[in-house]
Amino acid sequence: DVISEFTRDHLHREVQRSQGRLDTRRMYDRTGRLTRKLTCKGMRGVVPETFIDREYAYSGQDELLKKRHSRQGVTDYFYDTTGRITACRNEAYLDSWQYDAAANLLDRRQGETAQAGAGSVVPFNRITSYRGLHYRYDEYGRVVEKRGRNGTQHYRWDAEHRLTEVAVTRGDTVRRYGYVYDAPGRRVEKHERDAEGKPYNRTTFLWDGMRLAQECRLGRSSSLYIYSDQGSHEPLARVDRAAPGEADEVLYYHTDVNGAPEEMTDGRGNIVWEAGYQVWGNLTHEKETRPVQQNLRFQGQYLDRETGLHYNLYRFYDPDIGKFISGDPISIRGGINLYQYAPNPISWIDPLGLAVDPIAKLEDRGYTGVTRTSGGGLDYSDSNALYNKRPGVNPVVTIEYSGDYLKDFERANTAAKLNQKSTPRGYVWHHLDDYDPVTNKGTMQLIKQGAHQGISHSGGVSQYKAATGKSYTFPARKGGRLCD
Structure with missing residues (x-):
C-alpha cells in the first residue's frame, strides 16, 4: 500500500505530500527557506479545508524569528550575536537564557542576571545546578545523580560509557530500569527490573542503520517508523499493529521546522496526538485522543518517559538543561564543549548524538x-x-x-x-x-x-x-x- 505520495519542484524540493486524507503543501522564499506548511483536507477539491497552518519568518542571518501555528498561536524567538537563542515567547510559554563563553546555560534565578555575574563559567562544561536541579558526575564526566523536586535519579554506566541502569527514587519508592545495546552501540531493549533484578515490561528496538526502524512492546504491539527521505531522521509515518495477526494502522507525523513532531493524525485526518515544545525539548502540553504514546522528539531522539531523558543513539539528552549527560564519544572532534547539543535547537539537529566539527x-x-x-x-x-x-x-x-x-x-x-x-x-x-x-x-x-x-x-x-x-x-x- 502507498503510505505517502510526494510532489517536488525543479530544484527537487518537496512541495506537497499526501498523508491519508490530508495533504501538506510546503512553500519557500527566494533563498530556499521554508516559509509555510499548509495541511488541508480535500486539497484536490475545489475548496480545500485548512487543517493545520504553520508560517515561518527569518532574520537576515537565517535565524527563525517568528512562527505562526494555527493551533498553538504565535511564537517569537530572540538570539544573541553568536546565534544562540536567548528568549522565546508565546501564549503558553515565556523563558530566557544566559550562557557562559562555552555555550553552557547559566542558572538565572528571579531577580538575578546570572548565577555568578557576567563573568561566570561552568567548570569543565558540567552543569551541577540549574533551576532547582542538581547534578553529580563521576571521574569520566558522566552524570551519576540528578536530584530535584520530583525525586532522585541514579545512573549506572558500562565500560563503553553507555547508560545501562537508572534507579528512580520518589519518596519511599524506588523503580529500576535497564538498557541493553548491540555491538554497534544501538539500544535494542529497555525494561523495568523487579526487586531481584529480573527484567520485565520489555520494549525491544530494531534498527535500519542508525535510524530506529521498529519498536515492539511486551512482545505484542509494534510500531514501524518511516522517515521523510533517505538519510533523514524526520519522521513521516508510523505503522502500528496492536497484536500479531491484526491489521496495520498508519499514523502520520506533522513536524515543526526542525523536524520535531507536533501532531499525529490517523488515515482519516483526525488528530490522535499533539504537543507543544519548550525550546530545549520539554513539552508545554501533550494531548491524546486515544492511547498512542508518541515518544519521538528532536530528530533522532526517543523519549524515555520513566526518566524524562531522550535517547539520542550514542548518548542521552536531558531537555531540562539542554545538554547531553555524558561527553561526546568522538571527544574534541565534536567541538570544544563535549556536552553541547547545538547552538540553538530550532535550526540545528544532532540525530546521532555526535555533533561533528x-x-x-x-x-x-x-x-x-x-x-x-x-x-x-x-x-x-x-x-x-x-x-x-x-x-x-x-x-x-x-x-x-x-x-x-x-x-x-x-x-x-x-x-x-x-x-x-x-x-x-x-x-x-x-x-x-x-x-x-x-x-x-x-x-x-x-x-x-x-x-x-x-x-x-x-x-x-x-x-x-x-x-x-x-x-x-x-x-x-x-x-x-x-x-x-
Whole structure:
C-alpha cells in the first residue's frame, strides 16, 4: 500500500505530500527557506479545508524569528550575536537564557542576571545546578545523580560509557530500569527490573542503520517508523499493529521546522496526538485522543518517559538543561564543549548524538588542508578539495556579488578561465567569508561537492545578507549547483 505520495519542484524540493486524507503543501522564499506548511483536507477539491497552518519568518542571518501555528498561536524567538537563542515567547510559554563563553546555560534565578555575574563559567562544561536541579558526575564526566523536586535519579554506566541502569527514587519508592545495546552501540531493549533484578515490561528496538526502524512492546504491539527521505531522521509515518495477526494502522507525523513532531493524525485526518515544545525539548502540553504514546522528539531522539531523558543513539539528552549527560564519544572532534547539543535547537539537529566539527568531518571524508577563517568560515585554498583538473584554470577568484547564485557561478567560471558557463561536474563554487560591502566583492573557491555538501559553516552569502539586507536567490533554471 502507498503510505505517502510526494510532489517536488525543479530544484527537487518537496512541495506537497499526501498523508491519508490530508495533504501538506510546503512553500519557500527566494533563498530556499521554508516559509509555510499548509495541511488541508480535500486539497484536490475545489475548496480545500485548512487543517493545520504553520508560517515561518527569518532574520537576515537565517535565524527563525517568528512562527505562526494555527493551533498553538504565535511564537517569537530572540538570539544573541553568536546565534544562540536567548528568549522565546508565546501564549503558553515565556523563558530566557544566559550562557557562559562555552555555550553552557547559566542558572538565572528571579531577580538575578546570572548565577555568578557576567563573568561566570561552568567548570569543565558540567552543569551541577540549574533551576532547582542538581547534578553529580563521576571521574569520566558522566552524570551519576540528578536530584530535584520530583525525586532522585541514579545512573549506572558500562565500560563503553553507555547508560545501562537508572534507579528512580520518589519518596519511599524506588523503580529500576535497564538498557541493553548491540555491538554497534544501538539500544535494542529497555525494561523495568523487579526487586531481584529480573527484567520485565520489555520494549525491544530494531534498527535500519542508525535510524530506529521498529519498536515492539511486551512482545505484542509494534510500531514501524518511516522517515521523510533517505538519510533523514524526520519522521513521516508510523505503522502500528496492536497484536500479531491484526491489521496495520498508519499514523502520520506533522513536524515543526526542525523536524520535531507536533501532531499525529490517523488515515482519516483526525488528530490522535499533539504537543507543544519548550525550546530545549520539554513539552508545554501533550494531548491524546486515544492511547498512542508518541515518544519521538528532536530528530533522532526517543523519549524515555520513566526518566524524562531522550535517547539520542550514542548518548542521552536531558531537555531540562539542554545538554547531553555524558561527553561526546568522538571527544574534541565534536567541538570544544563535549556536552553541547547545538547552538540553538530550532535550526540545528544532532540525530546521532555526535555533533561533528566541520573540519573533523571533512578529514573523515578524506579532505585535508581546510582551515578556519578568523570569522569562523572555511578556507579551502590549501586543501586537496580544490579544483586542479586543468592547467591554466584558477580555482580561487574574486568576483562582484550579484545576489543570484547562478550569476555568481557564471562570473566565477569566467574569472577562473574555465571557458564555459556551467560549473565542472562534481564541483561547486564556495563563497569564502571575506565579502567586502564597500566594493561588493568576495573570493570564490572551486571545490569538490563532497567537501561542501552537508558541511555546516558560515560564508560570504550570509555576510552579503547582513550587509545589504538582501537574500540570495536560487538559480532560475535546472542544473544550477548551489553553495553558500
